[in-house]
Every structure is written in structure tokens, then in C-alpha cells.
Amino acid sequence: MAYYRRRGCICKNKKKCTCGAKWSFTVDIGVDPVTRKRKQKTVSGFSSKKEAQIAAEELERQVRNKTYINETDQTLNQVIDEWVEWVAKNNMRPSTLNNRMGIINSRIKPKLGHVKIKDIEPSTVHSLYNKMINEEGLSKSYARTVHNLLSTIFKYAIKSNKVKINIMEKVDAPIPEHKEMQTWSVEEIDKFLNETKDAPTHITYVLAIYIGMRMGEILGLRWKDIDFNNKTIHIVQTLVRIGGGFDFQEPKTKNSKRQITITDDVIEELKKHKEQQKTESELVVTTSIGTPYSPRNLQRNFNMFIDRAKVTKIRFHDLRHTHATLLLKLGENPKIVSERLGHSKITVTLDTYSHVLPDMQKQASENFSNLLRGQNVVKTDK
Numbered sequence: 001m002a003y004y005r006r007r008g009c010i011c012k013n014k015k016k017c018t019c020g021a022k023w024s025f026t027v028d029i030g031v032d033p034v035t036r037k038r039k040q041k042t043v044s045g046f047s048s049k050k051e052a053q054i055a056a057e058e059l060e061r062q063v064r065n066k067t068y069i070n071e072t073d074q075t076l077n078q079v080i081d082e083w084v085e086w087v088a089k090n091n092m093r094p095s096t097l098n099n100r101m102g103i104i105n106s107r108i109k110p111k112l113g114h115v116k117i118k119d120i121e122p123s124t125v126h127s128l129y130n131k132m133i134n135e136e137g138l139s140k141s142y143a144r145t146v147h148n149l150l151s152t153i154f155k156y157a158i159k160s161n162k163v164k165i166n167i168m169e170k171v172d173a174p175i176p177e178h179k180e181m182q183t184w185s186v187e188e189i190d191k192f193l194n195e196t197k198d199a200p201t202h203i204t205y206v207l208a209i210y211i212g213m214r215m216g217e218i219l220g221l222r223w224k225d226i227d228f229n230n231k232t233i234h235i236v237q238t239l240v241r242i243g244g245g246f247d248f249q250e251p252k253t254k255n256s257k258r259q260i261t262i263t264d265d266v267i268e269e270l271k272k273h274k275e276q277q278k279t280e281s282e283l284v285v286t287t288s289i290g291t292p293y294s295p296r297n298l299q300r301n302f303n304m305f306i307d308r309a310k311v312t313k314i315r316f317h318d319l320r321h322t323h324a325t326l327l328l329k330l331g332e333n334p335k336i337v338s339e340r341l342g343h344s345k346i347t348v349t350l351d352t353y354s355h356v357l358p359d360m361q362k363q364a365s366e367n368f369s370n371l372l373r374g375q376n377v378v379k380t381d382k
Contacts (some may be wrong), residue, residue: 002026027063035286122167125171150171253344
């Protein structure tokens with residue numbers, strides 16, 4: 001049952017009120033599941049009692065059909081804290097959560113955290129992206145990461161009946177600039193490895209180039225993960241940075257946890273590295289005192305040798321791209337390349353290395369014509 005009231009009315013005859021006071025109504029919206037007390041909703045601002053009655057009947061209908069959402073007065077900060085405690089901590093890897101919290105604490109909370117989540121508008125979020133990109137000099141790729149995180153938080157708010165509308169569905173995600181993949185030629189690989197051959201970090205570059213391992217996989221590799229007799233390496237853990245320290249975790253996906261075949265060249269380099277390792281450690285790559293090698297320090301070491309070798313400046317991760325690109329150019333089956341890289345699906349491999357596919361299609365077309373003409377076919381043994 002709804003209760004109606006004309007707020008601020010000063011007329012003695014309420015039925016013939018001429019003071020312009022607005023009407024309001026109050027409706028029971030249920031019982032609080034914790035306190036077991038009756039909850040009510042009051043809405044005001046109606047010009048006539050008839051308008052208030054129509055709105056009250058609609059609200060009562062929503063309550064009966066259990067479609068009514070009583071939007072929260074919580075700030076975005078409060079909702080984020082709930083999401084972290086109840087969702088993120090239970091579903092994210094510690095390293096991923098640490099990364100997300102860095103973005104939340106540096107970019108989202110300082111700018112939007114004090115605002116009630118129900119009051120945040122799409123234009124507010126667009127303004128946040130514009131400032132990040134145009135004033136703070138952050139990349140569109142970073143801004144898109146912020147967008148994805150906000151979208152996840154608002155989905156939680158919708159599921160929790162904290163807001164009626166997911167405003168993130170009306171926000172355009174920043175589109176990162178397309179960057180051409182940087183890879184090395186065989187000549188550049190030879191120059192670089194020749195420059196690093198006497199360095200303790202040489203083995204990291206061999207593993208990245210010859211096998212396509214990720215940096216974290218290399219730094220988390222243990223001697224017991226290498227089967228010298230069967231010429232295989234088992235990827236079972238990865239080194240990740242958490243806060244100010246490091247930890248070892250299982251690879252992100254099922255396919256990332258894999259077995260990779262290695263050649264005699266790699267085995268020889270591994271045995272040579274083990275003989276030269278100054279400390280007894282279960283890890284293949286360590287500092288001079290046997291502690292895990294920092295990813296940041298490895299990147300610095302990599303940049304130093306790039307300068308010395310005078311080769312194209314690329315990221316460490318681009319060594320993995322170099323490995324895959326050269327394999328595909330040799331005509332290797334993309335499925336095999338995908339398995340070596342530990343991609344979750346072969347489509348990831350095909351999308352990532354689409355720049356190689358035109359050359360592969362050209363060779364395939366020529367091979368088919370040569371086959372029908374009885375000429376030699378260029379084919380890689382699988």
C-alpha cells in the first residue's frame with residue numbers, strides 16, 4: 001500500500017491547494033535480509049497526486065515481480081573493495097590481482113573512487129580516458145586495460161543489484177594503435193648471440209630464441225624440468241613479480257603447461273651453463289649468489305647487449321615472436337608452432353602471426369601447381 005503526501009503545502013484547504021507544492025509517495029519494498037526490518041522507498045517531485053499514484057503503482061509492480069532494484073548509495077571505492085574481497089581474491093592469480101590493484105590505486109580510485117557508483121556517467125569515464133591519453137601521456141593500450149577493469153567492476157555491481165544500468169556498455173573502449181611486430185633476421189640473431197656467448201645470461205637468450213619460451217618461464221625453469229636423455233623441457237612454473245618480491249606460479253593456461261622438444265645445440269648450451277654456474281641452485285637462471293634473476297634486470301641486460309651487437313632494438317618478448325615467425329616462414333605447421341608456444345588455441349597463433357601467412361599461402365599455391373605439373377614440391381618434413 002502506498003502513502004501519499006503533499007510536501008511543503010501551506011494551504012488550509014488541501015484539496016484546493018494553489019501553492020505549487022509537490023507530491024510524494026512511500027512504498028514498502030521488502031524486508032532487509034540481515035536486520036529483518038521493513039524497508040521503504042520514498043519518491044518525491046510529482047506535480048499531481050495522479051502522477052504520484054501512477055509511479056507508485058509501477059514501483060509496487062516491480063517489487064511484486066522482483067524486478068525492482070534499489071540502487072546503492074555506495075561510492076565506487078566501496079564497491080571496488082567489495083569486488084576485490086569477494087570476487088577478485090578468489091578468482092585471480094596473485095600476480096594478476098597485484099597488477100590490477102596497481103591500476104585501481106593509481107588511476108581509478110583517485111579519479112572516480114569518491115563518486116557514488118550510481119552517479120557515474122559515460123561522459124565521466126570518457127573524460128578519464130582522454131586525460132590519461134592526452135594529458136598524462138599514457139598509451140591507449142593502458143587506457144583499454146583500465147576500461148576492461150572498470151567494465152568488470154560494473155558487471156559485478158549489476159549482478160549485485162547495486163545499479164540499474166551498466167553505464168560501461170555506453171562507453172567506447174580506447175582502440176590501441178596497431179604496432180608492427182618487431183623480429184630479428186637470422187643474421188641479427190647470430191650477431192647478438194655471438195656478443196652474449198660469454199655472459200651468464202646467454203642461456204636466457206638461447207632458450208627464448210631456440211624454443212620461444214616466455215621470460216617468466218625461463219626464469220622459473222629448474223634443472224629437474226629438463227630431460228637431457230629425451231631432449232625435452234617441461235614448462236611447469238613461471239616466475240612472477242608480486243609487490244616488491246617474486247613468486248613462482250603455474251602457467252596461466254592448460255596449454256602453457258607443456259613439453260617442448262629441444263635440439264643438441266640447446267642441450268650443449270644448457271650443459272655448458274650448468275658447468276659455469278657459480279652456485280648450487282635448482283633454478284637454471286640465477287644471480288651470482290643463487291637468487292632468482294629479476295625480470296627488470298634481465299631486460300636491462302638485454303638492452304645492453306642489443307647496443308653492443310648493434311642490432312634492431314626489440315623487447316625481450318620479441319625473441320619469442322622471432323622464434324615463431326622463423327618457424328612459420330620455414331613452412332612449419334601452425335599447429336606445431338602453437339603447441340611450442342603454449343597458446344590456448346591455434347587461432348591465437350594465426351592471428352598473432354598473420355603477417356607470415358601471405359608468404360605461406362603463396363608457397364602453398366605454387367606447390368599445388370607444381371604437384372599437378374609433376375614438378376618438385378617445396379615441402380618441410382613434419
